[in-house]
Amino acid sequence: MAKPHRPLLSAVINLSSVLLDLMYVGFSSSTGSFLTSHYVLGWSFKMNGVAQALDPSLLPSLPRAKSNHKFKVLRIGLPLASATLVLTIVGIAVFILRRRTKYSELLEDWELEYGPHRFSYKDLFKAAKGFRDTELLGRGGFGRVYKGVLPSSRSEVAIKRVSHGSRQGMREFIAEIVSLGRLRHRNLVQLLGYCRRQGELLLVYDYMPNGSLEKFLHDQAKPTLDWATRFRIIKGVASGLLYLHEDWEQVVIHRDIKASNVLLDNELNGRLGDFGLARLYDHGTDPQTTHVVGTMGYLAPELARTGKATTITDVFAFGTFLLEVACGRRPVDPTAHEEQLVLLDWVVEKWRKGSILETRDPRLGEEYAVEEVELVLKLGLLCSHPLPTARPSMRQVVRYLEGHAPLPELSPAYLNFSLLALLHKEGFDDHIMSCPSSSVATASVLSGGR
Incomplete structure (x- = not known):
């Protein structure tokens, strides 16, 4: 064929510095490990001008190479080697593509x-x-x-x-x-x-090596936690929640406080975890969350109406958590007897009858501090009250647990928590909601027990 417009190899070289008056122009070639033959079928050369173009039709035919074993090897092996090389390159490309897909991630x-x-x-x-x-x-x-x-x-x-x-x-x-x-x-x-x-x-x-508190409370294969350990865990979680609500640079609403989200370290200290649902807002501002998330049994009743999570809805969940730890029961247990189906209602009923200690976890045996268990149970009811204004802040909760302040005396009342929640839902408790102090509301609406 004629010289292509874009030859595979082309170079312009200035030879003026090496040209002599008399010189030879020729060709050279070399062989490798395979038997090869090199032919010059035609050439065109001109000094001080453009060489005449070659006419491919006038050139002699390429001589046929003599058949030999090495040539057969080359003729068969070269395509195979080329095919293998192509397959290898394709395989590497697929591997890289799959690897990139396997580890691909979103990064903006x-x-x-x-x-x-x-x-x-x-x-x-x-x-x-x-x-x-x-x-x-x-x-x-x-x-x-x-x-x-x-x-x-x-x-x-x-x-x-x-x-x-x-x-x-x-x-x-x-x-x-x-x-x-x-x-x-x-x-x-x-x-x-x-x-x-x-x-x-x-x-x-x-990573917390001892897993969640929930397993120690509800998995029979796990050893029973003694009361001292449980009380230490409760105080630790309360301290962590106080830090989130009041002591950090912003207010953090956890929105999913429960035993399965309390993890235990090497020394069985409780640590509140799983902040995947947490929301932040500045101190002194109003949270704007309107999407109800959380776990059944820990959700404050006002969330169903307003959809607004606040620190006081966290307190409600913490109150349910207190009852779960002290009683060793889930907040809602479909397998339990009807009167024990909802843990909060069952503890309230026992409280009204003056036998609240009967709700403690039977696995504790007799090795527990009566005053501490009673404090935790009553504080759990106080924190889980259906009226938001009746619940204490986490700072008050920590003071009660540390013994720096006495738990308010809870006066008798004829309404149970379920009815209070119903009245609250229907809007009959507006006068209670307007109370300026949670302690006033607490004294006016909570029933007491021994």
């Missing part, structure tokens, strides 16, 4: 400012050994939690995988997650950071 420009709080999915995947079931610590309505060991620091972590179907509000949510990472309290599980991948969000926490 605005997340770059959160650098230290953003984990790579690849690291978390390796830490949890591919999220195998063998690494599963627990599962709930909002996702699964896996144990992991970070490859860089070799530190143990808990990785919670939750789904997020919409990007709406994701920027604000991530900002809150990163803010929560700055929380520092001995009774809070440290939120280390997060990762986003496709349709899921991964939250990374400190």
Whole structure:
């Protein structure tokens, strides 16, 4: 064929510095490990001008190479080698593509400012050994939690995988997650950071070797926690919740306080964890959350009407938590007798009859402090009162638990909690809601017991 417009190899070289008056122009070639032949079928050369173009039709035919064994090997082996090379390249490309897909994650420009709080999915995947079931610590309505060991620091972590179907509000949510990472309290599980991948969000926490308090309360295979340990856990969680509500730079509403979210460290100290549903707002401002989330049995009754989570709705959940720890029963137990179906109603009824201590966890035996158990049970009822103004703040709760203030004397009343909640729902308690002091409301609406 004629010389192509874009030859594979073409170079312009100035030879004026090496040309002599008399010189030869020729060709050279070399052979390799295979038998080869080189032919010059035609050539055109001209000094001080453009060489005449060659006419391919006038050139002689390429001589046929002699058949030999080495040539057959070359003729058969070369295509095979080429095919193998192509398949290898394709395989490597597929492997890289699958690997990138396997570890792909969502990362937008605005997340770059959160650098230290953003984990790579690849690291978390390796830490949890591919999220195998063998690494599963627990599962709930909002996702699964896996144990992991970070490859860089070799530190143990808990990785919670939750789904997020919409990007709406994701920027604000991530900002809150990163803010929560700055929380520092001995009774809070440290939120280390997060990762986003496709349709899921991964939250990374400190690993708590003894798991959740729920297992010790309701799993018969676990050893029974003595009262001293339970009381220490209660005071620790109360201290952590006070820090969230009043002592940190912002107000943090946890929105999911329950025994399964209280984790135990090596020394069985209680730490409140799982801040995946938490919301933040500045001190002195009004929270705007309108989406009801949480766990049945821990939800304050006013949430059904207003949808607004506040510190006082956290107090309600903490009150239910107190009853759960002291009684060793779930807030709602479908397998229990009818009178014990709802833990709060059962404890209230026993309270009205003057036998509130009968609700304590029977597994405690007789090894417990009567005054402390009675305090926790009554404080649980006080915190779980259906009227928001009747509930104490967490600062008051801590004072009661530490013995720095006596629990208010609870006067007899003829209404039970369920009826109060119904009246509150129908709007009959507006005069109670307007009381300026929660202590006044407490003294006026709570029934008492011994």
